[in-house]
Amino acid sequence: MPTHHNISIAVIRRLPRYYRFLGELMNVGLQRISSASLSEEMGLTASQIRQDLNCFGGFGQQGYGYNIKELHDQIGVILGLDQPTKAIIIGAGNLGRAVINHMDFGNRGFVLEGIFDQDKKLINQEIKGIKVLDTSEIQSFCNVHKPTVAVLCIPKTATEKISNLLIECGVRGFWNFSHYDINSDVEGVVVENVHMSDSLMTLSYRIKEANLDK
Amino acid sequence: MPTHHNISIAVIRRLPRYYRFLGELMNVGLQRISSASLSEEMGLTASQIRQDLNCFGGFGQQGYGYNIKELHDQIGVILGLDQPTKAIIIGAGNLGRAVINHMDFGNRGFVLEGIFDQDKKLINQEIKGIKVLDTSEIQSFCNVHKPTVAVLCIPKTATEKISNLLIECGVRGFWNFSHYDINSDVEGVVVENVHMSDSLMTLSYRIKEANLDK
């Protein structure tokens, strides 16, 4: 079981990308690949690939390269995809429903166990076989099911209050789609802020810059 | 008009966050703020804030700090939010519809002008007042409307072909939600890969790591 500490966030953010590319190569039927070939495939340096992988152990073999399936599966284990983490989602509006229907939680290391909303029209509806519960039931649900992670698809005005409640209820991680930055000064609480709007504005800047010369 | 070159991507990615925080402070009715106060608010160093802002010019005043509204609006201009870029969206499934309904394109520097899907059941439906067109009409639509950006909410299997078509049609930027990495070796084409799955797997890793000691 890999228990590697102090891995930089830059490396961690590249892991899912390695996982994805190796998965493709696997599907294509390839057995082995060198860091040089993979670097060409992925558009980064062979050095970086070897450095990254060596944070977690020697997966390669001198003179041979890396076994694609083995490396793919190992990265899956490093990411924790084999030990599903219990998750709930707060907010079943447009975005929440799209996340529920679109995301393959099972293959990303999570199992979705609860959906909450405050809208009376949504409560008791079923989405992907899970019944939408009233947000007032979050606390009692958490006491029973003890989810580790909450996906937040709620307006920014509600995020601070809800995230504090959830931390009290034992939630240890947030996948946060709201436009509010959760500041997790609480020990052991992890936040992944998605901030789609920020991403879109970044594109706006870069489009403009790319066309300055024209 | 700001025409600043060679700004690092790290700085650019912080701009929307500054914009967001300054917007909040503005709404609260504040007039001015020092880099020191803003750094506390945002959880980064005052040095970094001053460095970042100085990439684009001297917005502050010694002994006083920054005028919140002025700085907010300037960053908006830097991001290009005042000159809306024409966009189309390809894919009106769960995710596509959520993006259309949920994203405030108008306040993020874009105007959504077209929606495309290949599903006969969706074609001719209206979403947010825009009629869904068949993907076969992309080319003729682009000839007339000349959109600059395409939002891709399609499966990864379709992404390479569609993105090549769009580049031929004059599209210069992609907001890509598919699990395929568009490689924009084409001069002047900008890609913002969203990769929600990667984000989720990153959370899986970090949750696991944060709880190793337990």
Added chain:
DNA sequence: TAGATTGTTAATCGATTAACAATC
């Protein structure tokens, strides 16, 4: 064995932080 390619150390590069003179 010879060739290939890793794992790992050292060098480089870039980004962040600290310091302080300039100035409002």
Added chain:
DNA sequence: TAGATTGTTAATCGATTAACAATC
């Protein structure tokens, strides 16, 4: 003027890249 705070240069830190000995 004195105090505050910026703009900017210099120092530090960390991440990426290059190089090469180890080894399959």
